[in-house]
Amino acid sequence: MSGKPILHYFNGRGRMESVRWLLAAAGVEFEEKILKSAEDFENLVKGGNLMYQQVPMVEIDGLNLVQTRAILKYIAAKYNLYGKDLKEKALIDMYVEGMRDLNEMIMYYPLCYPGEEEKNLNFILERATERFFPVYEKALKSHGKNYLVGNQMSWADIQLFEAILMVEELKSDILSAFPKLQEFKARMSKLPSIQKFLQPGSQRKAKMDGKNLAEAKKIFKFDDSVFLKHMS
């Protein structure tokens, strides 16, 4: 009997949350080994299964997958969430790469310099409403189908749903100018696998707060200066 995928990360969203979403939406049960201390992380590194001494890492099918995109692509391909041909893959890739840019901005937001919170928040919201959401609104409007690519659910739809929820946590009416995205969100919310993941007590992780950030800093021993300030 094949084992369930095992996710190695700390108890927060970070780079692993998109993996949790993808597995959950695909109806794939998974387990988690939660790193709670710097020692936990050091032991994992010493274990030799982290290609670049970094997490996320996902044990699946006998592989120790690292690098968020490599992990997501493997899962998407394995569970038929990656379109049916090279052109659909290209469209899905273009959509998710934009979403990952947005995702990354939101992930780094708690680490911004004190006093720059408002500026960074405005930048994220501007990018969401002027660069990214219009693309997906237009796609849904142009073909009138329920999913972004190929008339079937793909990695792009799950990534978009996750992105919408995360931006709404920053500004709850962010979709006010995007009727198609509102309909999309409502439809996706009704899917059983997604409903299940949205329930309290699921493996979905909470939005990062000060305590969670302090925990991450303690486990991974980073400080703010490690991050290049290069929001694009």
Place this chain on the structure above:
Amino acid sequence: MAVKPMLHYFNGRGRMESVRWLLAAAGVEFEEKILKSAEDFENLVKGGNLMYQQVPMVEIDGLNLVQTRAILKYIAAKYNLYGKDLKEKALIDMYVEGMRDLNEMIMYYPLCYPGEEEKNLNFILERATERFFPVYEKALKSHGKNYLVGNQMSWADIQLFEAILMVEELKSDILSAFPKLQEFKARMSKLPSIQKFLQPGSQRKAKMDGKNLAEAKKIFKFD
């Protein structure tokens, strides 16, 4: 008759150089529309073919591909540089994502704060020699084959060759502790398509200098 891929970017390496390498190593001829001014870029945006109003953009097979990774993956898959099954793809993906992290550090290096050049340079060199190169050295040593994955050339080999050359531009003896990578580099250098790309006058772009950076800032209006 098939139309050649058309690359839209400015006259520098930036995020497009990996695409140039991949096409060149695969022996695929391509054309370039070089943005020379802020107006050129604005016109391209107005043309409506940039999904996120950003370059790189590559016209290929009737698609206007944007986002560097989406472009590279499409080309790799199209030209059989992406392994033969899902597990080989996963290995290639893990390798290239590491290389892209290194690539990104080097790309941003000219933009670092004044006075921090040495610190950033040391950080890049440390990452190269302690995090990234050991992985690829070990892979080559463990299976003893000429290529990183599956005993045939893939995107990972081309990306690695590009990364090695770029780090060597920062420190010429960076491979001194990596005998397998030295052999790898020598073998790759001999491939006809790569030899051609290494010739002066090829479409390979020069390392960014102050003038090139100023040009990019002017065209893309960033600080």
